[in-house]
Amino acid sequence: MLLDHLPALLVAVPLTGAALSFVAGHRRAPHVALVTAAAIVALAVALVARVLDAGPFRYAVGGWTAPLGIDLVADGASALFIVLTAIVGMGVTLYATAYFRTDDETAYGHGLFWTLWLFMWTSLNALFLTGDVFNVYVCLELVGISAVTLVTLSGGAEALRAGARYLYASMLGAMTYLLGVALLYASVGQLDMTILADTLTPDVTAATGLALMIAALVLKTALVPAHFWLPAAHGSAPSPVSAALSSLVVKGSYFVILRLMLYVIPVGYLGGTDVALGVLGSVAIVWGSVQALFQTRIKQLVAYSTVAQVGYLFLVFPLARLGADAFALAVTGVLVHAVSHGLAKAGLFLASGSLMSRFGHDRIDDMRGAARSAPVLTLTVALAGITMMGLPPSGGFGAKWLLVSSALAGGAWWWAAVLVAGGLLAAAYMFRLLAVLLADGDAVLGTPASAPRTEWVPLALAAAAVVLVAAVPLITDLASASNILIRAGVTP
C-alpha cells in the first residue's frame, strides 16, 4: 500500500526535511539532513524495485487524474535518476557534515546550507517524477533558486559574480520556458506529457512552444554554446555544492529534454532538432575537453570536463533516429552515461575540494607529490578518470560501448568517431592532472581542514562509477521499463 505512494513520499519527505532543518537551527540541521537522506535512499531503492517489478505507474495528486490534475509518472528512467540522486546526495550530505562544520555560525550562509540543499534535493526528485509541463516550470525554478544560492554560499566576490551570472541565465531560461508552455497550451489545451504525446498534431504554434521549451532547457543544461555560466558557477561553489551541481542539477533539466524529445514530440515534428542537438553535443565534447586541458585551477578543469561530458548526453537524439536497434541502444547507453558521469564527477569534485583544503590553494601545478601524502584522493582522481575516459572496465566504458554500438547499428560511424575522440580528449586532460599528482614533489600539505574520514566518500563514489559496469544489465532492465522505450515499442 505504501509502495503506491512512493512518488508522493519522494517529494514530501525531503520537503519536510528542508522545513524542519530550517527550524532546527545550524547545530542540529546536519542531523535532520542525515536522517532525511537515509529515508530518501530507502524510498529510492523501493521505487527501483517497484518499477522493475510492476513497470511504470502514474500517481494522481489530489485524486484528480490528468487533464484535470497533475499526474506524477514513475518509470524506469525516473527511478534511475532518483536513485542516482539518492546515492550522490547521501555522499554529498556525509561529506558536507565535515566540510561545513564550523563554530562560526555566520560562515557559509549562516548555516543555511542544509535547508537549501534539502530544497534542491526535493526539487530534483519532483522534476524526475512530474508528468506535467507546467509543473516542470515550478520544479525547475526550485532547482534554479536553490542552486544559485548554494553557489554564492561562501560570500566571496568570485562566487557572488558566478552566482549572479548563473541567476541571469536561470531567469532567461525560466521566462523562455514559460513562454513556450503558454504557446503550447494555447494551441493544444493540454499540459500532461502523455496526453500531449497522444494529441500533438502539426501546428506552428505548438511547435514554436516546444522549441522554446527545449531551448530554455538546453540553456539550463549548459549545452555549448549556452555553457557560458557553468564553469564559473561550478568552479567557485563550495565543493559539496559543485559535486551536486555537476552531477545532478544539469541532469534535472536534461531529463526533461529526454522526455520531451523522445517521448512527447513525434519524430520529425521539430525538423532537424535531433541532429542539431547531436552536433552541438559533439562541439561541446571537443570544446569542453580542450578548455579543460588548459585550465590551471583544479575545479575549473573539472567544471570544463562537465561541459564536455554534458555533450555526450545529447548524442542520443540523432542516434535514436537511426532505427529500432539504434534507438534502444542509444537510450540505454545515455542512461548508463548519465549515472556513471554523475558518480564519477561527484567523486572528482569532492576529491578536488579535499585536495584544495589539504594544499590551501587550487593551483594544479603546485600539487606535485600529492600521491604520497594523499593517496586516497589521488586514487579517487584516477578511478574517476578511468570512467570519464571510458576505459574498461568502468561505467563509462559500458556507456561508450552501448553508444558506439548504437551508432554502428544505425550505420552512422561519424557519431562513433565523436565518441572515441571524446574519450581520447578526456584522457588528455585527466592524465595531465594525474601526472602532476603522481610526480615526485615535496608539496607541503597543510593540516586538513576537513576530517580525513570524509575522503573516503569521494573514493566510494568514484569506485561505484567503475563498478557500475556490472550494473549495466540492471540499467538495461530499467531502460526497458521506461516510457520512452515502451512507447517506441522497442526493447534493448
Next chain:
Amino acid sequence: MSEHRHRTRLLPLTAAMLMLGVIGRAILALPTTGDGLAVPMRAGAEASGIPNVITAVLLDFRGYDTLLEIAVLMLATVAVLSLREDPAALSRRIAGGAGPVLGTLTRALAPIMLLVAGHLVLVGSSGPGGAFQGGAVLGAAGILLMLSGYARPAWASRRAVRWVLAVGLIVFIGVALYPLLSGGTLLQYPPENRKDLILLVEALLTLSIGASLVSLFLASASSTEGGGRR
C-alpha cells in the same frame, strides 16, 4: 569604445526582434477561439461544489503546484537570509522612533491591516482573497511597524521566528499527507473536513507569508545608519 558599444547592442537587438517575430507568427497562427481546459475544469469545480473555479484549480486540481509554490517562497526567504550581511538582521531596529504623524498613523493602521488580512483569508474560499493576499497585507503591516521604529520584541526568540516562517509549509505538507492514512492520495482532502483543513492551511500560510515578506525586507534593509559603509 562607441564601436564596442555598438557591437554589443546588435546581438540583443537581433534577439529581441527575433523573439517578437517568433511570438507574433505563433500567435497569429492560432484560431480566435480555444477552450483549453476551461470546460472540464468548470464541470469538475461544479461537481465538487467549489464556488470559485480558480480557487478549485489552485487548491484542488493543481494543488500540487501550489504546494511547490509555497516551497519556492520559503526557499527564497531562506536564500535571502543566507545572503544577509548582518547576522542579527531580523532583530535589528532599522529606524529611529517615528514622528508624531507616522506614529499615530501606524497605531491606527496596524490593527486595521491585521483585520483586513484575516478577512481576506476567510473570504478566500469563495471570492478574491486567500493566503497570498492576506499574507501581503500582513507583511505590509509588519514593514510599516519596522519603519516606525519598532523591532522584534525580545520575548520572540530566534527559534520562534524560524517556526513562524516555516509553519505554513510544515502544516501544508502535513495536511497534504493526512489523506494517505485513509487510503487517499497526496492532497486528496477528505470531503467531510475539506473546508476546515483548507482554512487551517490558509491561516498558517498567511502568517508564514507575512513573516517571509517582513524577513525579506529586513534581511536586505541597509545595515548602515546614515549610509556610512558602502
Next chain:
Amino acid sequence: MTSYLIYVAGGALLYALGTYGLLARRHLIHKVISANLMGSGVFLILIGLGNRAEGGPDPVPQAMVLTGIVVTVALTALGLAIIKRYYSATGLTNLDDEPPAGERP
C-alpha cells in the same frame, strides 16, 4: 472577438523589450527589471490567450500566472540580495568590470 490580441501583442512587446534589456543592459538591477518585464509579458500573453475560451475565461492560465508571479517574486528577491552583497563586496554594479584582485575564496 479578437480583443485578446491587444493583450497578447502588448505581452509580446514587453517580452521583446525585456529580452533586449536583459542582454544589453550592464547594470545588474536593470537586468533584474528586464527579466521582470519578460515575466509580465508572458503573463499578459497567458491571460490574453486564455480569454479565447467561450463562456468565460479559462481558469488554468490564470492559475499558472498566479504561480508564475510568486516564482518571479522569488527570483527577483534572490537577484536583489545577490546584487546588494556583490556591491558591498566589490563596489561594482555590473559583471563586465573585473572585481579587485586578491579576492579569492
